[in-house]
Amino acid sequence: MSDFLRVCALEELPQSQAVRADIDGTQIALVRIGDRVHALYDECSHAAVALSEGDVEDCALECWLHGSRFDLETGEPTGLPATVPVQVYPTQVREGDVYLSLTPKSTETQKA
Template sequence: MEKPFVPVAFVEEIPIGQFRKVDVDGRSVIVARTANGVFAVEDLCSHEDYPLSYGCLDGDRIKCSLHGSRFNLATGEPLEEPATAPIATYRIEIADGRIWLDPTVPDKRS
């Protein structure tokens, strides 16, 4: 895989239904593996800037443990209040059993 992608984990290191927090270019990113694929999102709830890594996965959603907001892992869109703003998502590629993340400007829908 060529730049800007950087390796963040081997696929088998993250069981389906779990995630890993990684630091990329000084930012905390959650790399989650679900039955539908591998996703990467920023590690901050858009409601209170609380780490989403304290929360849990719920299918293809991540739940903030502070107030219960859930976010779609593929789009970053909030699915439940109190969060109303999306979280950033990052592009992921899988090659040779590794998960590669594009750390350039994440996609943050407004």
């Protein structure tokens, strides 16, 4: 738990929208679904543009430029043209605050 950094209050994140956050120099796209927060590296693996400027639909974040879609849980592409996943990061909500670890989830953890 010591590697988790406080990001913001949960209530500051809008529902089902991506928000860009700079966490110690790493650009992260945060997405709140209910009381759960997902965190992905904020760069499309296909076109290197900010995913946080895209749309959220059905537990996926869609890149605004070419329409690549990424699963919020795993970072896996679920829509072309992207074929390479983006990193996802562990988050926690504690006492109304959002915390994030900059240690990416491993592929094994994401698929479990």
